[in-house]
Amino acid sequence: MSKSPRRRALTSPHDALFKWTFSQREHAVGLLKAALPPSVVAAVRWGTLRVEQGSFVDRALRSRHGDLVLSARMGKGRVYFYTLVEQQREVEPLMVFRMGLYMMRLWEQLVRDQPEQKQLPPVVPVLIHHSDTGWTAARAFQDIVAGDAPERTALLPHIPHFELRLVDVSGGRAGDLVEQALTALGKVVLWCLSVAGDDARLEQEIGRMAAALDEVLRAPSGLAALEALLRYLWATHARYGVRKLGKILEKAAGPRAQEAIVTVLDEIERRGERRGRTQGLARGRAEGRAQTLLELLTARFGDVPAEVSARILAADEAALVSWTARVLTAPTPEDVLGDGDASTGAPTAPPRRPAARKRARRT
Template sequence: MPKSPRKRALTSPHDALFQWTFSQREHALGLLKAALPQPVVAAVRWSTLCIEKGSFVDRALRSRHSDLVLSARMGAGRIYFYVIVEHQRDVEALMVFRMGLYMMRLWERITRDRPRLTELPPIMPVLIHHSDTGWTAARAFQDIVAARGPERAALLPHIPCFELLLVDVSAGRAGDVVEGALTALGKVVLWCLSVSGDDARLEREIGHVAAALDEVLRAPSGLAALEALLRYLLATHERLSVQKIGGILEKAVGPQAQEAIVTELDEIERRGRAQGRAQGRVQGRVQGRAQTLLEVLTARFGSVPAEVSARILAADEATLVTCTTRVLTAPTPQEVLGDGGPRVSPARRPPARKRARRT
């Protein structure tokens, strides 16, 4: 049974849903068979498909892209599949350049691990894209190199040449995906990515994945999948309540799947109440510490400046514990907070008068 999506602490809801789903071999297999050219699908020994460790996306860009690397046997060697899902709603003009960088990093790691290689294994670059406009930028690396004159033909043999394999899940785009190859969960996840942030489309188009969603929720791993889907939908449709999203899903599925949705919604509400109670207990404990500290300060110093009082009431628990240890030795209320008192500069001595020289 797949691990709960709560186990993964990732950079964004898109990353969490994508990684949780397609890091499971059966769903990754369906995605690749749906996206790749048929001759490649026929040549790969899919029983050898495995998930590779590591990410090649720059740390600063992980809020915009997430990647997944897979490999399988093909012929006498291996083929690698480098899959990126975009988290942004705009088209990045130089995305094919970034993909080239990531592919080079993967080849670098492969050659470092296998220094006796005399040929590089093929890498298929797959981009999963969703935006308001659909993909409008270049897909081929050579198309982003600025050489448009008669010299271009002479330059092309010296320019890297590869093309993105695009899976465009934007509204109204087919993306050249063979839907029949996708698993039910794969279909639902790609659809969820496509309607991300669009509340009207979520409600209007839920019927497009009704049969797939029903199949997902009736499976043995249905509750884990439902939790992942609900977390994603709640994070990307912030104006909709848990009950509203649950109601939209319930209308699209059969009675057995509806029961799974109701069960998961009850669990979400139960966790929410428990979290609220825990936060309330912590808040009450912090307020109690603050009031006790103010009473001790008043008993010791007679009065507490308004600024000191306000800072204590706004402090977190760790700060209050530190202040409590200082209260018996600090000479002023300000120093209880760690503020040194006003420093008095030592009086400067007047310059000594020069004695007149005796002549």
């Protein structure tokens, strides 16, 4: 059974949904069969497909890009599929260059892990793209390298050559994709990525997903899949509440889906209430300690300065415990707080004295 999507740390909602879905072999096989050339599909031994560890996206770009590395047996070795999902408003003209960087990082890791190998395994780049305009940039690396004929012809043997396999889901249609190869969940996930943030399209096009949604919900992992979809739609359609999104899905999937949707919604809300109670208890303890500390300060020093009171009321429980321990020995209210970090209560290190200079030896 697939794991619940809530167990995966979220880099971004797009990355989380994509990885949760296509880290499962059944759905990953469907995606790759749908995206790759028939000659490659026929040569890969799909029963050997596995997810590889590691992410190669720049940290600063992880809110817009997410990657997943898969590999399978092909011929006498393994072929790697570097799959990148991106969600952004504009097409990045040098995206194929960025993909090249990520592929090099993957090869670097493979060589580091297997230093004895004499050849590099093939890496096929697959880009899942969504933007306002659809893909308008180069797909081949050699096409972004400047040069005019005849000089360019002379230089081509010295320029890296590779081409993206592009899955463009902009506008609600998965271009360059054999949709029949996708699983039902794969179809729904790519569609969700394509309508992210567009409330009108979500409601207008949900009917196209009715049959796929029904199949998703009838699968053994249907509740986990439904939760992943609801959480993604909730994160990318902020104007709608989770109950409103549940109604939209229910309308598309039909009455048989109602019980599953209600079950998932109730579980999401129960977990939210539990988190709220836990956070409330912690804050309640902190507020109680803050009031106690203010009473102790008032009893010892009289009126507490406003800035000291504000820091105490905003502090966390750990800081309040530390400050309360000082209240009997500190000479002023400010000193109760002044020797520690207001956010943690940890004492600051005393300033280091300059090292004494050694007296010069007389000769």
